[in-house]
Amino acid sequence: MEHRDGAVTERVAQRSGGKIVLLVADGLGGLPHPDTGLTELETAATPNLDAVAREGVTGLHVPIAPGITPGSGPAHMALFGYDPVRYEIGRGVLEALGIDFDLKQGDVAVRLNYATIDGNGIITDRRAGRIPTEKCVELSARLDGIELPGVQVFTRPVKEHRAVVVLRGDGLAGGLNDTDPQKTGAPRLPFEAQTPAQERTAGLLTAFLKRADELLRDEPKANAITMRGIAALEPIPTVGERFGIKAAAIAGYPMYRGVAGLVGMDVLPKAEAPDAVAGLLREHYGDYDFFFIHYKKTDSTGEDGDFDRKVAATEEFDTFVPGVLAVDPDVLLVTGDHSTPSALASHSWHPVPVLLRAASVRRDAAVSFGEGACVTGGLGTVRAVDLMPLMLAHAGRLAKFGA
Amino acid sequence: MEHRDGAVTERVAQRSGGKIVLLVADGLGGLPHPDTGLTELETAATPNLDAVAREGVTGLHVPIAPGITPGSGPAHMALFGYDPVRYEIGRGVLEALGIDFDLKQGDVAVRLNYATIDGNGIITDRRAGRIPTEKCVELSARLDGIELPGVQVFTRPVKEHRAVVVLRGDGLAGGLNDTDPQKTGAPRLPFEAQTPAQERTAGLLTAFLKRADELLRDEPKANAITMRGIAALEPIPTVGERFGIKAAAIAGYPMYRGVAGLVGMDVLPKAEAPDAVAGLLREHYGDYDFFFIHYKKTDSTGEDGDFDRKVAATEEFDTFVPGVLAVDPDVLLVTGDHSTPSALASHSWHPVPVLLRAASVRRDAAVSFGEGACVTGGLGTVRAVDLMPLMLAHAGRLAKFGA
Numbered sequence: 001m002e003h004r005d006g007a008v009t010e011r012v013a014q015r016s017g018g019k020i021v022l023l024v025a026d027g028l029g030g031l032p033h034p035d036t037g038l039t040e041l042e043t044a045a046t047p048n049l050d051a052v053a054r055e056g057v058t059g060l061h062v063p064i065a066p067g068i069t070p071g072s073g074p075a076h077m078a079l080f081g082y083d084p085v086r087y088e089i090g091r092g093v094l095e096a097l098g099i100d101f102d103l104k105q106g107d108v109a110v111r112l113n114y115a116t117i118d119g120n121g122i123i124t125d126r127r128a129g130r131i132p133t134e135k136c137v138e139l140s141a142r143l144d145g146i147e148l149p150g151v152q153v154f155t156r157p158v159k160e161h162r163a164v165v166v167l168r169g170d171g172l173a174g175g176l177n178d179t180d181p182q183k184t185g186a187p188r189l190p191f192e193a194q195t196p197a198q199e200r201t202a203g204l205l206t207a208f209l210k211r212a213d214e215l216l217r218d219e220p221k222a223n224a225i226t227m228r229g230i231a232a233l234e235p236i237p238t239v240g241e242r243f244g245i246k247a248a249a250i251a252g253y254p255m256y257r258g259v260a261g262l263v264g265m266d267v268l269p270k271a272e273a274p275d276a277v278a279g280l281l282r283e284h285y286g287d288y289d290f291f292f293i294h295y296k297k298t299d300s301t302g303e304d305g306d307f308d309r310k311v312a313a314t315e316e317f318d319t320f321v322p323g324v325l326a327v328d329p330d331v332l333l334v335t336g337d338h339s340t341p342s343a344l345a346s347h348s349w350h351p352v353p354v355l356l357r358a359a360s361v362r363r364d365a366a367v368s369f370g371e372g373a374c375v376t377g378g379l380g381t382v383r384a385v386d387l388m389p390l391m392l393a394h395a396g397r398l399a400k401f402g403a
Numbered sequence: 404m405e406h407r408d409g410a411v412t413e414r415v416a417q418r419s420g421g422k423i424v425l426l427v428a429d430g431l432g433g434l435p436h437p438d439t440g441l442t443e444l445e446t447a448a449t450p451n452l453d454a455v456a457r458e459g460v461t462g463l464h465v466p467i468a469p470g471i472t473p474g475s476g477p478a479h480m481a482l483f484g485y486d487p488v489r490y491e492i493g494r495g496v497l498e499a500l501g502i503d504f505d506l507k508q509g510d511v512a513v514r515l516n517y518a519t520i521d522g523n524g525i526i527t528d529r530r531a532g533r534i535p536t537e538k539c540v541e542l543s544a545r546l547d548g549i550e551l552p553g554v555q556v557f558t559r560p561v562k563e564h565r566a567v568v569v570l571r572g573d574g575l576a577g578g579l580n581d582t583d584p585q586k587t588g589a590p591r592l593p594f595e596a597q598t599p600a601q602e603r604t605a606g607l608l609t610a611f612l613k614r615a616d617e618l619l620r621d622e623p624k625a626n627a628i629t630m631r632g633i634a635a636l637e638p639i640p641t642v643g644e645r646f647g648i649k650a651a652a653i654a655g656y657p658m659y660r661g662v663a664g665l666v667g668m669d670v671l672p673k674a675e676a677p678d679a680v681a682g683l684l685r686e687h688y689g690d691y692d693f694f695f696i697h698y699k700k701t702d703s704t705g706e707d708g709d710f711d712r713k714v715a716a717t718e719e720f721d722t723f724v725p726g727v728l729a730v731d732p733d734v735l736l737v738t739g740d741h742s743t744p745s746a747l748a749s750h751s752w753h754p755v756p757v758l759l760r761a762a763s764v765r766r767d768a769a770v771s772f773g774e775g776a777c778v779t780g781g782l783g784t785v786r787a788v789d790l791m792p793l794m795l796a797h798a799g800r801l802a803k804f805g806a
Contacts, residue, residue, distance in 0.1 A: 008488060012472075360753075362434055378775075389470025392470060393752045400750055401471050401472065401473050401487075402477035402492070402497075
């Protein structure tokens with residue numbers, strides 16, 4: 001509802017107030033099981049979340065906009081209070097964050113696909129027969145030796161036919177077109193630069209591509225590369241600058257750690273088990289105003305299309321709650337970044353359950369935490385990007401707008 | 404969810420249709436009493452409002468944006484259909500309206516604080532020991548004699564250490580920085596003008612400040628002034644121009660009368676008791692399309708943190724309803740400008756109950772008027788700025804958009 005992406009929030013944000021914990025179960029939202037009519041969350045035994053629902057207020061959030069299915073990057077940006085369309089993180093950057101590469105501002109990151117070309121340079125397989133990851137590691141180590149004038153170059157394997165190239169130096173730019181023609185039977189596309197910085201970047205990447213082709217020439221399958229998602233790591237105002245909070249992230253997976261770092265959160269040591277997370281939270285509770293805690297398995301089991309395993313993951317997620325409540329945060333918000341219904345075996349656009357606990361909530365009738373109860377929850381349905389202002393408000397960290 | 408602040412509404416607004424009454428209980432929204440789980444509104448006996456709820460439709464509005472606590476100025480601008488961020492009323496202007504000063508377009512209004520400075524011009528007390536209001540009146544009368552070249556100058560007391568200065572003349576501008584350094588032990592800040600009009604305004608205000616210091620030199624406490632919230636009264640399109648309605652305001656408090664006047668409402672004589680309000684409404688009912696009626700005590704009792712007195716004020720507010728229904732308006736909308744939960748003893752960001760009565764409403768299940776019932780009300784949760792289009796629509800005052 002706020003027009004200029006948190007501009008009012010930034011104006012009224014104070015540097016003092018209560019402490020906030022944002023507890024995220026990735027892909028939390030689901031769809032009903034055909035036999036029971038209950039979603040994964042509604043099927044799971046979640047006594048701790050249900051207890052919070054009874055003393056808190058519930059609702060739903062729309063990650064990006066109605067009908068729009070988000071990737072994990074934009075979905076988390078929204079949870080952190082950043083309009084994910086305005087603050088779009090390039091695909092190359094997300095790929096680099098996903099392998100824990102320590103990107104610096106101004107770096108240009110590129111998704112690299114190993115591919116097969118014929119003697120005329122025509123692509124015959126865009127994924128080089130999905131070479132095994134070990135092969136990807138070997139080839140990427142080979143390409144990591146490529147040197148280019150005036151910049152540092154890093155090549156890192158991701159998985160199967162996917163790798164990442166990062167250029168580090170002055171005067172680089174993202175936003176170049178992909179060289180992948182998105183079909184076989186066509187040659188790779190040349191870069192079309194629009195600015196001097198893109199011109200320089202295109203020249204460097206073209207030189208890289210040429211040298212890579214030479215180094216891969218004798219490979220049976222992966223004898224070429226294509227480049228996609230060429231993106232610079234643009235400066236992003238931090239949550240400290242925007243919202244006046246000192247924030248820390250507790251997450252096991254690189255991409256979530258990376259995105260949290262992008263918005264200026266301190267990324268604490270990896271923790272994935274409930275006790276480890278609770279311990280980290282307790283240890284650092286005095287040092288920060290805001291904690292982002294990420295739990296992954298509700299998403300990966302949903303992506304696998306496995307209803308029962310998503311139920312089990314949701315039950316495991318529930319066991320994180322006592323450890324979080326042990327520090328008695330002034331504000332606790334529990335939600336997902338998006339829905340991952342096991343019925344779809346993929347991310348989806350469905351609104352995501354939200355549970356908010358704070359002294360200043362207007363309690364609702366919810367006695368358990370589930371999609372159905374959240375529809376009539378007291379928070380109503382809000383945009384994900386509005387959750388940060390709500391958390392800050394309940395923590396007493398926002399001043400009045402106007403007199 | 405209309406993004407461009409009523410632009411579509413303005414395009415389809417007709418100059419004819421039914422009559423509308425907007426009945427506002429300031430700070431209406433509340434939070435549950437810990438013993439009962441019921442808010443002030445839910446606790447109060449409100450037979451008249453409950454009867455309207457049974458034949459009307461309920462919902463909630465978000466005054467500015469989720470999490471944002473509004474001042475009364477922006478909250479009322481939103482109720483009148485004005486995006487309060489786009490149409491931001493400066494603090495000096497609101498202060499002048501709050502003492503019923505008859506501001507003209509182009510006037511620059513300034514909040515003036517009496518302060519104490521030492522021999523080196525260093526501020527030792529930003530509020531001059533909170534001098535009594537009688538002293539403020541005496542000093543402000545003295546400063547009201549200050550003359551400046553080419554403009555009229557008015558100095559008016561507000562309360563304790565606070566006063567208002569208004570400059571009237573051509574080529575003035577607001578938006579100058581405060582001279583109040585917001586701390587003791589520092590001198591007052593000079594103005595930093597960015598435009599020729601600001602340059603001229605800064606020169607005049609600096610001359611005023613110098614002359615005020617001379618006139619206050621021998622005061623034991625209030626021997627200096629600081630200036631804050633320097634704001635011009637900018638032209639605002641009226642509700643007549645935007646929405647095709649002839650509107651009148653019935654309110655007791657100066658600030659609400661002032662803001663209503665800013666958007667082009669005729670401000671009727673002061674009335675605060677139910678009979679007086681009903682009488683004014685009846686008397687002027689033929690002359691206007693739209694009436695804004697303001698009730699204050701639900702806010703002031705909430706600000707006092709007094710749950711029981713807010714309940715009593717809510718019950719008094721309920722007695723206004725029969726007098727309003729006596730004229731049988733085509734549309735009656737009852738709401739608050741924001742929430743003022745007595746649990747917080749301040750304005751808050753919580754959504755505000757809305758009750759709408761009109762022949763064309765889609766009735767909902769609500770049998771009483773309260774926050775809990777409004778969550779599942781038929782109107783859903785809308786932005787405050789969307790209420791004006793809804794009232795106009797139910798009054799048959801909006802044509803179809805497109806063919």
